[in-house]
Amino acid sequence: MRRLFLPIGFVLLAAFPPTHPLHAQTTNGDAARGKILSRSEQCQECHGETGISTSEHYPKLAGQSAAYIRKQLGDFHDGARKSEIMNAMAANLSPQDIADIATYFSSAPRWSGEQDNFSAAGQRLFLAGDFARSIPACASCHGEKEAGADQGQNPAPAIGGQHESYLANQLHAWKADDRKNSPDDVMNDIARRLSDAEIDALARYLSGLRAMK
Ligand code: HEC
Ligand code: HEC
Structure with a gap:
């Protein structure tokens, strides 16, 4: 019997994915939509087209953990993490927008470091x-x-x-x-x-x- 039920569960999940905002953590993002959004929402102007920012003030995002980016954007959105710029930038993003943008930046080729820096x-x-x-x-x-x-x-x-x-x-x-x-x-x-x-x-x-x- 178990063999019969397992596939049915998967089929149901595929047909009716959870869409409530609280499930945003588990929603897979759409990288193509995230790329478009990150341009129209001006994220790229500070963080770079693929998330490799050239200014020391703006963190690199390319290849960062998607779960981490998602959590930070949620925290900026709620005010749990304070930054005048980022609280404003994240204020109007929906959970789906956040998941898509996080997927886009995390799927970009990872940044590299500064060759001469060592301690x-x-x-x-x-x-x-x-x-x-x-x-x-x-x-x-x-x-x-x-x-x-x-x-x-x-x-x-x-x-x-x-x-x-x-x-x-x-x-x-x-x-x-x-x-x-x-x-x-x-x-x-x-x-x-x-x-x-x-x-x-x-x-x-x-x-x-x-x-x-
Ligand atoms: C005007 C410049 C600017 C724009 C535009 C901007 N950011 Fe940022 N972003 C920053 C700065 C500055 C920080 C660091 C804030 C701090 O000091 O904590 C930051 C931090 C972040 C972080 C946290 C990274 C980490 O390593 O913790 C994420 C994720 C992020 N931004 C995503 C975005 C997204 C997505 C957008 C577009 C919706 C965006 N940013 C638009 C300047 C900007
Ligand atoms: C017990 C686990 C743990 C240890 C040990 C730890 N960290 Fe972290 N660190 C985290 C977590 C989890 C976060 C993300 C927090 C959040 O949600 O904003 C973090 C975030 C950070 C960030 C912010 C990065 C960004 O992009 O904004 C820096 C920098 C950092 N840690 C440096 C360090 C350093 C340096 C040490 C050692 C002295 C250290 N951490 C030890 C778990 C740890």
Whole structure:
């Protein structure tokens, strides 16, 4: 009997996909529509045509985890993450718009980093953390290949090769509680234990990862 019911379940799901906004997390986005929207909504003007921004102020999005982009746009939309620009940009996006745009940018070829950027202190913290001060290794969540490990409910973003000053600004914002949208405040707890010099070292090291050699 089970063999009979399973396929029927799949057929029903395919014919009647969940459409309620609360199901946006599981809605697959349409990359082609996302591309058109990201142009008409002017996202590309700051973040670049495929999500590789040239300005340090605007984070790179190309190849970022779709689940992470979706969560951030939802947080900007609701005000859980504060940014004057992005709260306005996300205000009128529907859950479907968000899913489509996230799918478009995440499917673009991944960005690369700044070849000359390196910091040994940053590398140590990223790979090993500091046990004595209860600082976990960043790589344990963000992935050793800095690709953004967890794609599920609490996606950890790809951070390797991101703009240096953007990374430093975000870590300072977590530390000062100006950004408070991480699950269980995990990033606030970690950033609070980092000195300003360690934040700079981490941003330096991370921005150099995935550089084209
Ligand atoms: C005028 C420039 C500008 C425009 C236009 C713009 N953004 Fe942004 N975006 C920013 C800035 C600045 C930030 C960083 C905000 C902060 O400091 O937290 C950001 C952050 C983001 C992030 C978070 C990335 C991360 O790594 O956490 C996403 C996702 C994003 N923007 C998507 C979009 C989308 C989608 C649109 C179009 C609907 C858009 N942006 C339009 C400037 C812009
Ligand atoms: C326990 C898991 C975990 C650990 C350990 C961790 N992070 Fe995170 N980090 C996350 C999650 C989850 C997010 C996304 C939060 C959100 O939803 O906005 C995040 C977000 C970030 C961001 C924001 C990226 C962006 O595009 O805006 C930066 C930067 C960051 N982490 C750096 C670090 C660094 C540096 C370390 C090590 C000192 C570290 N993280 C350790 C889980 C973790």
